[in-house]
Amino acid sequence: MSTSSRRSFLAASTAFSLGHVLGANDKVNVGIVGIGGRGNDHIKSYATLPDARIVALCDVNQAALEVGQASVKRLTGEQPAGYDDMRKLFADKNVDAVSITTPNHWHALATIWACQAGKDVYCEKPACYNVHEGERMIEVARKTGRMVQIGSQSRSLEYKMKAIQLLHEGVIGKVYLAKGLCFKRRPSIGHAENEPVPAGVNWDLFLGPAPMRPFNRLRFKYNWHWFWDTGNGDIGNQGVHEMDIARWGLGEVMFPKSVVSTGGKYVYTDDQETPNTQLATFDYGDKEIVFEVRGLNTGGEGSIARGGGNYVGNLFYGADGWMGIDGNGFKVYKGDKEELVMDEKKTAGADTPPHMANFLAACRSRNYKDLHADVAIGVMSADLCHLANASYRVGRKLSVDAAKGRFTGDGAAEANLLLTRKYRAPYVV
Template identity: 40%
Template sequence: MIVNASRSRARLSIDLPFQQGTLMHHLSRRSFLNASAATAATGLTLLSSSTAKAAPGDRVNLCVVGVRGRGMGLARNFAGLSQAQITHICDVNEARFEPAIKAISEIQGTAPQPVQDLRRVLELPSVDAIVVATPDHWHALATIWGCQAGKHVYVEKPISNNVFEGWQMVQAARTYDRAVQVGTQSRSVPHYREAIEYIRSGKLGRVHAAKAWNSQLRRRVPAVPDSPVPTGLDWNIWQGPAPERSFNENVYTYGWRWLWDYGTGDMGNDGVHDLDIARWGLGVDFPEAVQCTADKLQFTGDIQQTPDTQYVTFTFPANRILLYEQRLWSPYTQEGFENGVAFYGNAGYMLIGRRGWKVVERGNNVVVDRQVPFSDIPHLENFLDAVRTGAELNCEIEEGYRSTLLAHLGNLSYRVDRPLEFDAASQTFVDDAEARSLLKRRGRKEFVIPETV
């Protein structure tokens, strides 16, 4: 069991009107108990906030939530770390249990217990933290529930399906004083950190602009008819906060990522990594304006709603510009990187990706050109250190919110088909009711994102 070190941080002093004029209330830890009765009266069920304690040297007991694809990758990596023990796995599909248990057991030497409903996991005092690797539409609710239950959270990007959900995740981390790390792993990778320090040193001069790109070849998602729910799959839980619909194999297995009810397109999926690095290097928080030119140029005649091609321009205060490029039909890399970022200063420019970085100065003189390995492990270790000792997180939820917000804003500009002006003080759009209406959604049944966390 784990000591829960205090992790108080400066609270954002922003009230969010969103689409219904509702202000977000910032509950302090001290005022939480006094507010609990009123909160319960609104219909929100608060899970137990009791947390176990033990020496900082003990291992962190984890439950990995979602054990397909990315979830299994995280499970294998966490299982291999001496600071962690995967005691439980959670997935709505019971067919995923056996292969996940086998893989984890072979690495850590003990078998995790399988649970189908996340709410049952959150009732267990032995679980210190959850690792959320579900489809995107579940990231926010799982994180909020986890914080309410006293668990620390490692959540994959994008942090949320929409802006309101992401904001509520930040508030949950603050209210319940939990460590919430976002899975933008590059924040912990040594060469990225070295490159950001290079920018901060002023060696590129004044950095006016950055470009982030996502250039790769994605597979299409053809339409298939709805079908009966497979045995062992809890389709109601899988849908969670999304609108209710019949089971569809291609929506469940892969297509959800390209449908607005569940995913955020590849700008929110892979693009958030690059947007995060670009924003980090520029030293900016919230844009003043966003303009997206996008379309489906290659993936026509399928179920995909999100664009395969996007060019998004973000304008920040102090004359900073960020350009995002996306092409999902490219069987080649750009500037040597499938996903990368370029920083443009008046004394030189930098290219950086997962396998290295390069700096070119005046007269096209290459002064840095390094190829390096990439690993998720430092980011996972950083999260475990934060849980065990109170160490600072390298991508705390508020940072993840700001970077995911860029993807949401770019997508919303595409969906309403016009440039948008963004007001950082209220976290909403200026004079655009239609765009504001897309900042949040109603939720469904017991899977509603709470107005007050």
């Protein structure tokens, strides 16, 4: 964006910073940025909510945008506006709130720009691509008074809310260990040569804050997760859901005393940069979080049920027993004989709509404390993933200054560089 264009955008943002005041019966006009797999899920979810209206879509890929527009038309009977640049959508005064379903490296800047334009934001997980970006997101959300919900939808599922409440009430005694399991089978991505940018794709806007590089199909669409420029590996993809639940179950723990993470990309010889096998331990003194990513063939652990070929969930261990939580429900085992004392099943229904409904309610109440996964909650859960990745990448255990959210001691100088990045103008966070 040119200097003059940026001035115009900021001027429009300032003029609209108070946003549209919603009445109790008003529908919230939603714009969705990023119409890939998750973006299409957002279209389907908002279409089920009576107090939401999808009025605009944005994607840097014209073909994806057109598919999304057709989907909205089919589901709602209305034709949403279409944009190739999110800044144009944010300047649309018909939009009250936006959903950000872009790749990870865009989450923070998209949220910041949207808040500055007077929009409330539902941002997919992980909240941020690095620790610095999360700090900026919280700062801007509070300064502008916008509602920012992170897509940790477990926080709005009744059975998981009940499970966490029981943990806090002492159902298994004092909890000393929380485990997050991301046992999600991932195939090899193979190899691909660079090629010309496909027609209808704005590659510059796709890369945004990331370094400019030639187009490569493996760095586009879903596989961007497995490259450090744009993704955070599976610990920051599926794993951040289980990291959030682990942190929640331990009473919203924040930065640990130390972190150590090991692993690697095993078996495959392909272009993926992030590990497909990773183990991380976060030391909190009287308790710890242990997180594990297994992207290859594996069995399960504890009570976590197999779903779609994957074992994904959480285990909590306490003085009097243990609890397992997964996508089917939760179970509580007590005593040395591990007697099953509770077996709660998930109620029917999709996971995302209740979380979106909570977001829309906060758009009306104007109180961020009504959000089940306010930006500060989502950022902290993402930050633990970033700490683990930093330890993995520098190859050592790291001490953490919990007050500053930065590493300290041996290895800190190198590791702290991974908690921010060099930004490509004008996409600076």
